[in-house]
Amino acid sequence: MKLRSLFIGLAIALLAVSVYLVLEKNASQKVSYNQHIRPIINTKCITCHGGVKKSAELSFLFREEALDTAESGVPAIIPGDAKNSEMYKRIINHDPEFRMPLEAAPLSEKEIDLIGRWIDQGAEWEDHWAYVPPSRDITLPEITGDHKANNGIDHFIFSKLADNGLAPAPRAEKEVLLRRLYLDLTGLPPTPDQARAFLADDSADAYEKLVDQLLASPYFGERWAAMWLDLARYADTKGYEKDLDRNIWKYRDWVIQAFNQDKPFDEFTIEQLAGDLLPDPTKDQLIATAFHRNTMANDEGGTDNEEFRVAAVVERVGTTFEVWQGTTMACVQCHSHPYDPIRHEEFYKFMAFFNSTEDRDIYNEQPKLFTYEDGTDEKVQATLDWITSHLNEKDADIKPKGKFLHEQKEDLLYRLGYRKVEAEEYQASSKLIELLAPNQDAVWQVQDSSWIRFEGVDLTEVEAISFRCATAISGGFIDVRLDSLNGRKIGGTEITNTGDWDQWKVFKTSLQPVTGTHTVYYQFRKNKDLTQHLFHLDWIYYHEKHPLKEKYNARFNQKLEELAAVQSVFTPIMQDLPDSKRRVTHVFERGNWMTPGQEVTADVPATLGEIPDGSPVNRMGMARWLASKANPLTARVAVNRFWEQLFGYGIIETMEEFGSQGEPPSHAQLLDWLAVQFMEQYHWSIKALLKQIVMSATYQQSSAATLEKIEKDPRNRLLSRGPRVRLTAEQVRDQILAVSGLINLEMYGPSVKPPRPDASSNGWGSWNAATGKDQYRRSLYVFTKRTSPFPMLTTFDGTSRNVCTSRRIRTNTPLQALTMLNDSTFFTAAKALAIQMAAVHPTDVATCLREGYERVLFRTPDVEKLKALQLLYEEALGHYSKEYHKEKLAHTVAVTQDDTIRIKAFTLVANALLNIDDFVTKN
């Protein structure tokens, strides 16, 4: 008995000691802000005490705010003294009137303990992990067992699998890897020859050779451009009500070429954001800046250009942050970031980088770069050469000036007195000037007294002006006014009925003598009979008194005409306003552009580093900050995007959000290690990064699951098997065109309009479907109409490209089934495939079907699948023969149609083949 109580007593004492020791140990253990405190604050406190609401003038977003005196007159946190810190006092208070969080369950004892100790330990804040640059020396985790790692990636993946009691899957079959690699790297399946070549190659490095070959393929750039164009919100129209066409496909081609050339990601970044600010930029570097000219523009009658210019600039801030920093800035437009340490005014400081560009939501999309396509550049060059070589000796100084061909041409024509100006290239206009859809190459007027303005026109030698117009009514006038809308009228003409709205005629007015360079207004007015549409105006011509060209013969002048007639292609680009015209940027109160607040100057958010030393504080400096190795986010965000394209999910699934509200990474160390590799080892080479990933054993795993894996790793986030995800919209369509042989692999150029079931031929939204081989171009060349995107692509989760999209959420819907089964292009593809299948063997159906299956999936079908296909073939054949015989009775002349029936039956089978899950899925 005694012994027993003694024993109990001892036990109690021991327990007390150990509890004391545990507590003591706890108390001395460092509390981590990121690990312990941030989750509490973000879920329990920050809604009321954060970037949006600052109840009681208290916010926990920044340390200095939390330590500052709050409304109550005392600071919420006194570092080192939890007992006297208001925050601590309030969370332990028992009175619900005082206890925090208000009107909610009290914090748990563990949470209270953590906060208390954290304050006692000094209440240190830590940056969210994503705002701290990745460590340069991450050691590869050890891997146990006999799973062979191909490279560093496998160390991270395999060790985490082992932690979860899982093993990697075996390597996928060669046939599977073949298709996976082709689709992943080029977006296209292999051709039968390519497949045979790889499958026959038994060398040890056959796989690596294929990787290198595909990375060098021209189709590589097309496949990866498809991803980037979602981020760039690239579209072939401007959006909003009118949604008129926009000519910006050269940007799309630039992206393709950039990927094909493996332009390092830092250069890729700088050229798109600030290519125009590079020293002596090339044409390509200017076209790259069209990245931010993909913002929508509103041509709807009666809209305020400044409103939509501001909307575009605001959008550029958000897009830049989403694309390069995986950070949401949209909320910071109206108030400080609710969860992450980005202040309201920092949005506008960043906006200041974009606020002084020349574009201003005007109809003609200035500023633009004019180029010559399809060999016309050679013609222009030749004509220019001819003209300069035929100049008289004393005119020899009229050698064309300017960097690019278009400028040289314009300069030469101007100096020879050939002064034709396109009316739509005005610098400003009244609200109610519109451009004639769809080409937008002539001006028309919605309202009386509307006007267009040209700046810097030298009128010294000009004695008359001509206007090329078309109208079906008479009674419109053009007044030429000097320097202001109410300025001196120096000329004018009536525009009379030319016969019809597309019958053009030239009207001429003499001009009062004027010297010097002026702003010229063309005001359009009407007499009483007219209602609204006055006339169309194509171009304006300035007649000089003694144009130099008159000194030359007819042949010479003919050459000038030829030169002027060559059509150029324009691309909207970025250009900064001259210093004298730079706009001042203000904070917008509550995000409203009509209520400007304090003035701000350009800068990047303090949390995310600073503009690199020696870089200017402008868009270039901003671009260099993004492309800098010191930026904590750029490499991580980029690596995550490429990873997602290959595995179906990013290491961070919320690719658009790396902030504290985003999903935590599945493999944090791997993300950082890859980001560092990308910068330091590969020097931002995308091809090197992709090669590293596809060479990993992780990527090459078989995608077949086991019950255990489905249970422990249902979404394959741990990569316990190879990726198995549905192909993207573009891949689905391109693959069908490819395996059927219909595909037209022509690269580059204006977008095309393949048939769509809702095509209509009337109105501005008309879609005149291509009938020739253009309809079989790859999907990234399909014309993107923002208000009416291509239905097949959107059904498969393609975006309408109105806004930057980081992630397409995959869906699986009956509309996809209907599209795959019934789309006319896809059914044509089935027919094309059927013809090839039927040609394999005249009688042996099984062989035909087997080859068809192999053609589509590069694998031999097993017996059961083949049996199923054969069953379908037999039934279809029976069905079509019956139909044929019925028809034959109706027609007295019978033609042998066996082949037709056979092909019809094969078509139905081919249609089925193009619908099986395996085909629309990357295995």
Added chain:
Amino acid sequence: MKNIMDEAQYRIAAYNTRRHFLKKCMSGLGATALGALTGCDLWLDTTGKSVSVTANAARTMTSHFPGKAKNVIFLHMAGAPSQLELFDYKPALNKLDGQDCPASLLEGKKFAFIQGVPQMLGTQATFKQHGQSGAYVSDYLPHFSKMVDEVTFLKAVHTDEFNHAPAQLLMHSGSPRLGRPSMGSWISYGLGSENQNLPGFVVLVSGSEPSAGKSVWGSGFLPTVYQGVQCRSQGDPVLYLSNPEDVDPVLRKRSIEIINTINEQEYKETLDPEILTRISQYELAFRMQTSVPEVMNINDEPEWIHQMYGTNPGKNSFANNCLLARRLVEHGVRFVQLFDRRWDTHGAGPNNGVDGALKDACQEVDKSMSALLLDLKQRGLLDETLVVWGGEFGRTPMMEARSGADFKGRDHHGDAFTMWMAGGGIKKGFTYGETDEIGFSGISGRVHVHDLQATILHTLGLNHERLTYEFQGRNFRLTDVAGKVVKDILA
């Protein structure tokens, strides 16, 4: 096939751990108790988060609280009809006809087209009081004037936008910029569809497509399964619904069976649950091939119904769309969105005024929208169907006088305009809100577009502040950061 689907259900249930479920469903709400009410049912939760998102899969009807309405029919008069010719009777304005607009009204105001000092324009219609409620309706709407005791008029609706595309976007997505989900998408995300064989959100267009294009029924950042499906009264009722010429329904059925047989094989090899979803979607597609043409075929309606609506089978018309709307809600389609674009009456020409053109436009819709209310009522559907009618904004009490012409037209006006609502939980024969004596501004009962949206969600049993979706690290909702339910109009 049966076994494999059972197995799928079993598996899905097995993966559906509590933690996973909570994470998906709670993220937007901040309160544990509401999880089951957000439309996060078993199916969406598991396949939605794990692999892809499916629509039309069996989803339980879930709401935040019991709603009176089950379905919504939104009749959008794109281009914006003039409230001053239809509902907002202003004798004082008639007296001011032709006089200059007082400067006080113009101060700080922006208009789309009006320049300088415009003149006031009295109503071009003749007004009379109707029904027991005594609501004013003009002679432009003879049929509808008999329905006033069924509806609530909102006389002082206001919006922030005065251009068509942004205003339409604000009306349907809560934001004037592109990229947000539309109301129908939010509602199908919240409540799912009642009919497995039809989409939950259907769009019907007459005239031409609305200014803002298909974006007004887009799903924004919600998965594309929630976007509106445009059904057409000409051609294929749903894109890609018809089989190719050589494939008849028997062959189509067989080929889908074979596709699914092969897919089952594939499932056995890979155990990828996504394949099971695909199998069920192909079956659903086949069922839709029958169910959609059935519901879209108005020829089987009796003659008196055609008379009542003034339909014109085989043509694209608002009347046909009204009848289709009734058929669709009858079949359990959650949200039916009609767009009718013919209402932009600026007076920019002789056939574009609030006299002739507006009257013609009214003739196109008057009979059929009234018939829709009557027909829903006689079938006992009006109590559970909310009908909403209106434009994206209203029109000015001033004459636009574009180019100085004297055609009777009005410019865009967002400060005060009339909309009406009927059925599903809304008061009958009621008027809410009032404008000043010339109909320029609301003086009481003002209802912002976000308030209207909050109210529509409320009638369906959805709390607009709780119907959220996490995107870019924060919760988004239809009503942005605003919106108050207009409680006074609830029955």
